[in-house]
Amino acid sequence: MNVNIRNIREEDAEAFLELCLRLDRETEFMLLEPGERLTTPEEQRQKFAALLAADHSMIFVAEINGQLAGYLGAYGSSYQRNRHSVYLVLGILQAFSGKGVGTALFTELHRWAEARNLHRLELTVMAHNDAAIALYKKAGFEVEGIKKDSIRLGDRFVDELYMAKLLPS
Known part of the structure; x- marks a missing residue:
């Protein structure tokens, strides 16, 4: 399977x-x-136009056979005190889960982050999302804390984990 990772474009x-x-x-x-x-x-x-005009945020897409199979959004701040940090959101279609798409997206994210001298990558993940947690740990993320009952799924509440990865500065 040939995965093409690239920056989002307005026409996407x-x-x-x-x-x-x-x-x-x-x-x-x-x-x-x-x-x-x-x-x-x-x-x-x-x-997308606003995101692409800023230097502190990007969405990377995974394209397979000309179709989008997943994305990794990196959302940063324009404020000086937290400009070194980006918040991440990942989504991969189930048909492509476990096939290296997430790893490829994180590889491109790391290139982009290092070029911008970013220091902190952070995200939240539902505590029962074992596949995502395994991917994040493989990418070097560590659990920093727990957000108790932060998501409501139907009639139950679930915890989220705070995870982060510090890049060399």
């Missing part, structure tokens, strides 16, 4: 929304439930 707005809507439907591990994502393709294009 519609395909990216389709990817996100599909992720919303096929997994409970993403934040939004089916039907909650109301962004239009034009609004998504505008968000």
Whole structure:
């Protein structure tokens, strides 16, 4: 399987929304439930334009056979005190889970982060998402803490883990 990892482009707005809507439907591990994502393709294009104009955030997409199979969003701050840090969001279609897509996305993220002298990569993950936790640990992330009952799934609350990786400065 040939995976192409690249930066998001404005013209990816519609395909990216389709990817996100599909992720919303096929997994409970993403934040939004089916039907909650109301962004239009034009609004998504505008968000991408703003993101691409800034130097502190990026979305990397995994393309397989011309279709988006997953993404890794790195969202940074323009404030001096936390400019060294980015918050990450990962989504990979189930059909491509466990096939190296996540590892490839993290490899590209690390290149991008090092070029910007970033020091901290951070994320949250549902505590029962064993596959994602294993990927993050493989990528060098460590658990820093627990957010108790931070997500509601149906009629139950679940914990999230705070995870981070510090890059050499």
